Structures are given as C-alpha cells and as structure tokens.
Amino acid sequence: MEHSGTSVALGYSSCRRCFVLILIVAATIILYSTNRTDWGNERKPKWLTFxxxxxxxxxxxxxxxxxxxxPENTAHRINIRNTWGNQTLVLQDKVVSLFFLLGHPSSAGNAAKIQQQVKEESKEYGDLLQSDFLDCYKNLTIKTMVMMEWLQTYCTNATYxxxxxSDMFLNVPNLISMLSTAKKENYLTGLVAHGxxxxRSKSTKWYLPPSAYPESQYPPYALGxxxxxSLDLPKKIVEASRHVRPVYIEDVYVGLCMRHLQIVPTDPPDYKFHVFPLKYNRCSFxxxxxxxxxxxxDVQENWKDFSRPGPYC
Structure with missing residues (x-):
C-alpha cells in the first residue's frame, strides 16, 4: 500500500532504515531547490530490472x-495481475497496460533475497519497473518523480x-468510459482535496513544519x-519540479507542481473514488x-464474483 496525503495508510513499519532518509531527503531538497535542472538533465533514473x-x-x-x-509485496502484485490488472483491452479498442514501480528493498536483513525474487519475477512477467532509490514511505515523492520521468521517456504513445x-480495486471499464470524454491535455483527476x-502536529505521519511549507492550506490536489x-503532464511536472520546493507527501507535491503550472485538477464524477474501503457488493462496485x-x-474471490456474466444490479 502506498497511500499518502490524507489517505488511509498501513504497513510502513518495515521501513526502519528510513531514518537514513534524513540524508536522502536533504539531498533531494538540494536536488530540487538549489539546482533545479538536475532532475531533468543529470538525475536520470537508473533502471534495475526494466x-x-x-x-x-x-x-x-x-x-x-x-x-x-x-519490492517485498509480491502478494499485492499477484492479486492485481489476477484481477483488474488483467484487463488489457476494454471497450473493444482501448488498450490498457499495467506496470509496477519499485525501488530498492528497505528490509536490511533480507534485502538480497528480496532483490533476487524481484529479478525472477521481472523475468517472468516483464511488468516491473525498478529504480535506484530506497523504497520507503518517506521516499514516495522520489518514487512519483521517477514515474513521471519514465512515462515521459518510454510511454509517449499513450494517451493517459x-x-x-496496490491495495485498491479499480473498475477499468468505468475508468475508460470516464476518459473517453475527458480532455487530452492539462488533465488530472481523482479524489481532489480542496482547502x-x-x-502541524508531530504525532502525524503527514506533519510538515512551517520551515518546509509555510502556508496553512494546500492547493487542490488529487489524493495519492x-x-x-493526460500524458502531456509528466514532462510538464518534471519541469515544474525544478522550481517547486520538495515535500515528502507525494500527492501534495504533485498538487504544488500543478499550481506552479497554473493547472487546476479536475473533480471526478460524484462518488467515483473512495478513500475509505467500500464494502464489496457486486452492484455498488x-x-x-x-x-x-x-x-x-479476499480480492480474488470478490473478483470471481464481480467478473461473472449477468447483470450487476
């Protein structure tokens, strides 16, 4: 699970090495704020299994x-491949491609074992994108910028x-249906937070001191x-990141880059994105x-029921 911003979050206790990220975050701040051109020109991600x-x-x-x-979350990848992630052609002619984005294993004790498993999985499925950063909650902004860099470099023929x-259910046909009438430029949507x-409480994982972000409210941003x-945005967001001071809350950071670009996220259709778990029901899903x-x-059992023929409601 990778939620950030105000999203529900689980399972980040494995990231004990993240204390070292004080140095990494400091380096990232230098990367983004002192020399804005580094990300786009010199800090090209090094791909490990791609x-x-x-x-x-x-x-x-x-x-x-x-x-x-x-990297260690093999079970989620298997569940996705066996459920909504296996829908590669939707509405007759819309191709859907699935990739998983990983960093270095953060478990100090068995990192080598995990990495070997990742290499074998990559060879088998060909859908893993792994880059050279420590995979940890505090590095989600780095992970997101790696994603943007990959999209602008390797997916120029895509539309969105x-x-x-990884702990989400995605209704791919509904997603495609929504996008079939969406803008193809300067478009970003999801569950948009306004105001x-x-x-400022140090007890929350989303704490930011005034020195990191002096404003009292965030600009509109889509929850992570x-x-x-739209696929014109990755290049623009990478460019904007050269001028926007980094914060470790990745969805907020994308929102800050969007504000720099003077692009406002689009609100989605009503009740289409749910931050709190929606109890499975064939009709509601x-x-x-x-x-x-x-x-x-049991996502695979739910999927078996959801994908069977017949009316949903």
Missing amino acids: KKPERCNQLRPFVVLIVPVG AMKID AAVL LGYVF SRIIATTIKPST
Whole structure:
C-alpha cells in the first residue's frame, strides 16, 4: 500500500532504515531547490530490472496503469495481475497496460533475497519497473518523480496514465468510459482535496513544519490512492519540479507542481473514488472507479464474483 496525503495508510513499519532518509531527503531538497535542472538533465533514473523500454510505446496504450508497490509485496502484485490488472483491452479498442514501480528493498536483513525474487519475477512477467532509490514511505515523492520521468521517456504513445495504489480495486471499464470524454491535455483527476489544512502536529505521519511549507492550506490536489492524468503532464511536472520546493507527501507535491503550472485538477464524477474501503457488493462496485480495500479482503474471490456474466444490479 502506498497511500499518502490524507489517505488511509498501513504497513510502513518495515521501513526502519528510513531514518537514513534524513540524508536522502536533504539531498533531494538540494536536488530540487538549489539546482533545479538536475532532475531533468543529470538525475536520470537508473533502471534495475526494466529490460524492455520499447514495450509501452509498442502497445500504444490508451491508459497506462502504474502501481507503486514495495519490492517485498509480491502478494499485492499477484492479486492485481489476477484481477483488474488483467484487463488489457476494454471497450473493444482501448488498450490498457499495467506496470509496477519499485525501488530498492528497505528490509536490511533480507534485502538480497528480496532483490533476487524481484529479478525472477521481472523475468517472468516483464511488468516491473525498478529504480535506484530506497523504497520507503518517506521516499514516495522520489518514487512519483521517477514515474513521471519514465512515462515521459518510454510511454509517449499513450494517451493517459493512472497512478494507483496496490491495495485498491479499480473498475477499468468505468475508468475508460470516464476518459473517453475527458480532455487530452492539462488533465488530472481523482479524489481532489480542496482547502486541505497543513498538519502541524508531530504525532502525524503527514506533519510538515512551517520551515518546509509555510502556508496553512494546500492547493487542490488529487489524493495519492489513485489519480489519472493526460500524458502531456509528466514532462510538464518534471519541469515544474525544478522550481517547486520538495515535500515528502507525494500527492501534495504533485498538487504544488500543478499550481506552479497554473493547472487546476479536475473533480471526478460524484462518488467515483473512495478513500475509505467500500464494502464489496457486486452492484455498488459496478458504479465506482476505484476504492481502497481492507487487508483482510479476499480480492480474488470478490473478483470471481464481480467478473461473472449477468447483470450487476
């Protein structure tokens, strides 16, 4: 699970090495704020398991699904491949491509074992994008910028992309239906937060001190559980990042880059994105685009029921 911003969050205790990220975050601040050109010109991501750079452009997808997920979280990747992630052709002619985005394993004790498993999985499925950063909650902004860099470099033939967390249910046909009438430029949508307060309590994982962000409210931004954007935006966001001071809350940071670009996120259709887990019901799931799911959910059993023939309601 990779939620940020005001999203529900689980399972980040494995990131004990993240204390070291004080140095990494400091380096990132230097990277983005002192020398703005570094990300776009010198800090090209080094891909560790990504072997077929031409795959995305060859498929010419209508939408590319990018799932940020920890290297050790094999179960979520399997669940997604076996459920909504296996829908590669929707509404007759809309191609959907799925990729998982990973960093370095953050578990100090068995990092080598996890990395070997990742290499074997990459060889088998060809859908893993792994880059050279420590995969940890505090590095989600770095992970997001790596995603933007990859999209602008390797997916120029796509029309849209969606960043979606690994503990989500995605109704792909509804997503495609929404995008079939959406703008193809300067478009970003999801569950958009308006007027969200900056949290100053040190007890919250979303704490930001005034020295990092002096304003009392964030600009409009789409929650990190899942947001969709037109493929002209990655290049623009990477460019904007050279002028926007970084914060570790990745969805907020995308919102700050959007504000710099003077582009306002688009509100989605009513009740289509759910930040709190929506209890599975065949009828209700047929009407949404995305929802978080509880860790105890048998997603493959639900999918078997959801994908069977017959009316939903």
